[in-house]
Amino acid sequence: MAQSDTKTKIIKTAEELFAIAGFHHTSLRTITAKAGVNLAAVNYHFGCKEALLEAILDRHLLPLNESRRRRLQAVADEVDGSGRPPAVEEVLRCFTEPTLALLHGDQAAGYFRMLVGRSLSDPDQTVRQHFLGRIRGVLEQLLDLLCRALPHCPRESVAWRLHFALGAMSHTLIFQEQGPLLGGLDKSTPLDEVIEMLTDFIVKGLDR
Amino acid sequence: MAQSDTKTKIIKTAEELFAIAGFHHTSLRTITAKAGVNLAAVNYHFGCKEALLEAILDRHLLPLNESRRRRLQAVADEVDGSGRPPAVEEVLRCFTEPTLALLHGDQAAGYFRMLVGRSLSDPDQTVRQHFLGRIRGVLEQLLDLLCRALPHCPRESVAWRLHFALGAMSHTLIFQEQGPLLGGLDKSTPLDEVIEMLTDFIVKGLDR
DNA sequence: GTCTATATGCCGATAGAC
DNA sequence: GTCTATCGGCATATAGAC
Numbered sequence: 098m099a100q101s102d103t104k105t106k107i108i109k110t111a112e113e114l115f116a117i118a119g120f121h122h123t124s125l126r127t128i129t130a131k132a133g134v135n136l137a138a139v140n141y142h143f144g145c146k147e148a149l150l151e152a153i154l155d156r157h158l159l160p161l162n163e164s165r166r167r168r169l170q171a172v173a174d175e176v177d178g179s180g181r182p183p184a185v186e187e188v189l190r191c192f193t194e195p196t197l198a199l200l201h202g203d204q205a206a207g208y209f210r211m212l213v214g215r216s217l218s219d220p221d222q223t224v225r226q227h228f229l230g231r232i233r234g235v236l237e238q239l240l241d242l243l244c245r246a247l248p249h250c251p252r253e254s255v256a257w258r259l260h261f262a263l264g265a266m267s268h269t270l271i272f273q274e275q276g277p278l279l280g281g282l283d284k285s286t287p288l289d290e291v292i293e294m295l296t297d298f299i300v301k302g303l304d305r
Numbered sequence: 306m307a308q309s310d311t312k313t314k315i316i317k318t319a320e321e322l323f324a325i326a327g328f329h330h331t332s333l334r335t336i337t338a339k340a341g342v343n344l345a346a347v348n349y350h351f352g353c354k355e356a357l358l359e360a361i362l363d364r365h366l367l368p369l370n371e372s373r374r375r376r377l378q379a380v381a382d383e384v385d386g387s388g389r390p391p392a393v394e395e396v397l398r399c400f401t402e403p404t405l406a407l408l409h410g411d412q413a414a415g416y417f418r419m420l421v422g423r424s425l426s427d428p429d430q431t432v433r434q435h436f437l438g439r440i441r442g443v444l445e446q447l448l449d450l451l452c453r454a455l456p457h458c459p460r461e462s463v464a465w466r467l468h469f470a471l472g473a474m475s476h477t478l479i480f481q482e483q484g485p486l487l488g489g490l491d492k493s494t495p496l497d498e499v500i501e502m503l504t505d506f507i508v509k510g511l512d513r
Numbered sequence: 514g515t516c517t518a519t520a521t522g523c524c525g526a527t528a529g530a531c
Numbered sequence: 532g533t534c535t536a537t538c539g540g541c542a543t544a545t546a547g548a549c
Contacts (some may be wrong), residue, residue: 098309101534108352109356118428118429118430119427119428119429120428121428122329122428122429124523124524124525125524125525125526126524126525134533135532135533135534136525136526136535136537137526137527137533137534137535138532138533138534139525139526140525140526140527141532141533145525145526146525146526154536165372186543202448203499214426215426215428216477217486218422218423218426218475218476218479219327219428220326220327220328220329220423220427220428221326221327221330221390225393228429229486233486233488235485236486237487237488240487240488240489241455252489253489253490253491254502255489256489256490257490257494257499257502257503257535258506259487260476260477260480260486260487260490261473261476261477261502261506261507262473262506263476263486264472264474264475264476264477265469265470265472265476266471266472266509267426267472268425268426268468268469268471268472268473268475268476269468269469269472269477271426272468278425278437278441278444278447278468278471279444279445279448279463279464279467279468280441281448281460281463282461282464282465282468283461284356291465291519294462294465294469295465295469296396298465298466298469298470298471298510299469299510301510301512301513302473302506302507302509302510304509305507305509311514311515321522332541332542332543333541333542333543333544334541342515343514343515343516343517344517344543344544345515345516345517345544345545346514346515346516347514347544348543348544348545349515350514353543353544354543354544408537501549
């Protein structure tokens with residue numbers, strides 16, 4: 098199919114460029130040139146630049162969030178049954194591990210992970226909204242379950258800690274495929290190990 | 306002085322707009338219109354848009370980093386004298402508390418703090434470089450001292466934890482004067498309290 | 514020093530031939 | 532479905548009058 102081929106090439110190329118340089122800093126001309134398709138093809142297949150971003154976000158974020166939602170629900174059900182609060186780490190992994198699964202599923206998923214980190218802190222509100230609108234539900238679900246893991250801790254405090262944790266995650270995703278900030282950092286550390294260290298860091302911060 | 310007045314108005318206005326909407330998403334036309342000065346004044350006083358950003362960064366970052374550097378050095382000297390490793394929290398506060406002092410010194414400093422957070426994760430590499438080039442030295446100094454506070458922990462691990470911590474800080478600064486991500490978050494929480502919670506979160510993550 | 518007017522270029526989006 | 536050509540807009544930067 099010639100249509101799907103062009104459409105896919107545009108999506109994959111845009112995913113990479115948006116992730117590296119950001120949405121506004123990447124022009125349709127750059128995307129189509131690199132993808133080897135015609136400039137007008139973007140508007141033909143997607144309507145406008147913003148709709149292209151939405152298509153990219155949907156492609157991975159919908160299944161990712163569905164997976165997160167299922168795992169969070171499973172833990173919630175378990176808690177309802179046993180009456181015992183879950184461990185913070187168990188709850189957190191419901192959210193983070195599906196991202197890791199994404200790593201092994203698709204070769205180019207690294208760019209998407211960068212894009213996720215970027216979207217969360219994008220200077221443009223519109224870009225943030227497109228992303229947040231697709232993830233807010235899961236975040237609330239995560240917060241609810243974290244509160245049950247920390248029953249002695251006021252919801253307000255848990256929310257702030259989760260806020261800090263999201264910052265650490267976002268930052269890590271952004272700089273994973275890119276130059277590190279600090280001299281001592283080994284860029285070649287496998288993502289699995291980085292996420293283990295990150296999880297450890299966050300669990301310690303969330304707990305107690 | 307008519308010159309300084311115009312120059313200052315441009316800097317203050319640009320600081321606010323860059324912080325809220327990002328460097329590339331803010332045009333010189335928007336800045337000069339809001340500042341009530343002529344469009345050409347920017348190029349007259351600063352040369353180009355990028356030099357304006359550098360002037361803004363320098364204005365607060367130079368004294369801020371000097372203050373951080375002095376405090377870090379004081380702790381390092383103390384450790385050299387006593388031979389006892391410093392506490393992680395003590396080291397961290399050398400870095401964060403000068404930012405807090407900045408809060409009380411200047412009315413419009415809130416925008417600068419947002420800009421700091423934004424600069425660290427800006428999609429454009431040039432913007433990041435301008436910022437990182439001004440802070441890299443202090444970060445290395447901070448990392449060195451953290452390693453002395455965690456003598457049993459390999460430098461590589463400390464560096465990663467500091468990396469995560471910077472993400473949490475950056476994220477917090479960005480969203481402080483802006484809508485929060487989570488429903489449960491109270492936007493009106495005073496910055497002092499937020500920073501205390503953030504410090505607590507980070508110290509727990511860095512420690513052990 | 515400050516203004517108006519403009520040079521020059523890239524952007525997203527579209528019209529219309531094939 | 533894919534192309535070329537182009538529109539209209541906004542960007543940075545500057546030239547030159549006052």
